[in-house]
Amino acid sequence: MFFVIISITFALGLSTPVVREYVTSRDFEKSKGAYYLSESGHEDALYRLKNGKQISAEEVLVLEGNTATTTITNVSGYEKFISSLGDIFKNTRRVKSTLTTSVGESFSFGVHAGEGGVLLQNSSTITGNLFSAGPVVGSNNLVSGTVIAAGTTGLNGSITGVQNQGGSSMYAGTISNSTIAGDAYCNTISGSSTTTCKTLTLQPAQPFPISAADIANFEAVALAGGTVTCTSGKYELASNTTLGPAKIPCDFIITGTGTGGGPVITLGGPLWVTGNIKIKNHVTVRVDPTLVGQSIVMIADNPSNHTTSSKIEVEGTGLYFTGAPGGSSWVMLISENTGASMGDPNEAIELEQGAQGDVLLYARLGDILLKNNASVKEVTAYKITLQNSANVIYASGLQNALFTSGT
Numbered sequence: 001m002f003f004v005i006i007s008i009t010f011a012l013g014l015s016t017p018v019v020r021e022y023v024t025s026r027d028f029e030k031s032k033g034a035y036y037l038s039e040s041g042h043e044d045a046l047y048r049l050k051n052g053k054q055i056s057a058e059e060v061l062v063l064e065g066n067t068a069t070t071t072i073t074n075v076s077g078y079e080k081f082i083s084s085l086g087d088i089f090k091n092t093r094r095v096k097s098t099l100t101t102s103v104g105e106s107f108s109f110g111v112h113a114g115e116g117g118v119l120l121q122n123s124s125t126i127t128g129n130l131f132s133a134g135p136v137v138g139s140n141n142l143v144s145g146t147v148i149a150a151g152t153t154g155l156n157g158s159i160t161g162v163q164n165q166g167g168s169s170m171y172a173g174t175i176s177n178s179t180i181a182g183d184a185y186c187n188t189i190s191g192s193s194t195t196t197c198k199t200l201t202l203q204p205a206q207p208f209p210i211s212a213a214d215i216a217n218f219e220a221v222a223l224a225g226g227t228v229t230c231t232s233g234k235y236e237l238a239s240n241t242t243l244g245p246a247k248i249p250c251d252f253i254i255t256g257t258g259t260g261g262g263p264v265i266t267l268g269g270p271l272w273v274t275g276n277i278k279i280k281n282h283v284t285v286r287v288d289p290t291l292v293g294q295s296i297v298m299i300a301d302n303p304s305n306h307t308t309s310s311k312i313e314v315e316g317t318g319l320y321f322t323g324a325p326g327g328s329s330w331v332m333l334i335s336e337n338t339g340a341s342m343g344d345p346n347e348a349i350e351l352e353q354g355a356q357g358d359v360l361l362y363a364r365l366g367d368i369l370l371k372n373n374a375s376v377k378e379v380t381a382y383k384i385t386l387q388n389s390a391n392v393i394y395a396s397g398l399q400n401a402l403f404t405s406g407t
Contacts, residue, residue: 044061057073107398117149118134130145147169150204160176161178174188218334244271251273252271252273252300253278267285271299292324299335314355322358335363336366347368348365358395371390379392
């Protein structure tokens with residue numbers, strides 16, 4: 001009897017840790033299963049959001065009686081927070097992420113002009129490639145890369161008074177008074193470093209990278225972020241401010257003190273200004289440092305006036321534009337002024353004096369004027385004029401630029 005009692009006690013003593021290990025192992029498997037279940041719900045939500053599929057603020061995925069509950073919260077017009085909770089017999093695991101939606105654009109040229117062409121004056125320069133659907137006219141100005149003047153047919157463009165380097169070539173129906181580092185692809189050539197044309201093939205039109213639909217989408221995101229209050233037809237900033245996404249239903253003016261560091265304007269999302277934008281003296285405009293690898297647009301678009309309004313002017317000293325840390329981040333100034341394409345001499349965007357930094361300029365139907373020592377990373381417009389010592393220095397990474405968006 002004593003032996004039997006001892007044996008039973010010993011057996012029970014051995015079975016307790018075995019049972020405990022079994023329960024622990026079973027709970028671990030359930031927990032692991034809950035993780036995979038939550039991941040499934042999370043991946044399903046990501047797929048639907050990325051591909052424009054219908055999705056609710058809360059989705060429940062059921063697999064063999066177990067559930068994954070996924071909730072989607074709008075943080076801003078272009079940012080969503082996704083949380084998925086997997087549950088298997090009260091064993092729960094959660095997967096979370098933040099989805100930032102962007103529009104990817106490709107800028108292949110340092111300067112990209114429409115039928116209005118490109119005018120290079122004084123000692124202005126372009127570091128990068130140039131494409132124009134109109135004439136390219138300089139006074140022995142330097143364009144470091146390839147120069148293409150396609151013209152209206154792809155074969156009838158003209159290049160005058162331009163020099164390039166590094167073995168780069170020029171393409172135009174007519175080339176005159178130019179210094180060509182590589183080959184000249186043309187129909188006629190005169191007064192240039194070479195007298196021989198290589199066969200010119202059709203230079204296809206290069207569409208501008210940002211469409212009217214893209215701009216409308218940026219504006220929708222800005223509107224969803226709220227509308228600021230204007231005073232006497234203006235919204236003015238003169239101190240450090242974080243702004244965006246937002247709609248500004250009037251003229252937008254940012255003014256520094258004229259000396260010192262001046263205000264820092266931090267952009268958290270797109271801005272849509274239904275008037276003019278003016279930035280003057282000792283101002284820094286930057287992309288929010290948390291938006292790594294993202295770019296932000298500032299749009300001047302007055303739907304009721306695209307001729308004398310919807311303009312951008314940046315002037316004065318100490319003006320800087322900076323992207324988020326890590327590169328591939330820019331501030332883009334967009335004007336919807338249509339003056340140049342309608343024969344009006346007014347500039348859609350004017351950048352002068354020492355304005356510089358991580359800034360891109362875009363006026364698909366207007367004229368952009370850079371003068372004095374202004375320096376930017378890319379310019380796209382119907383017509384482009386560079387004066388004085390203004391320069392465009394094409395930035396690597398612009399082939400795959402990402403702009404915060406609501407799509």
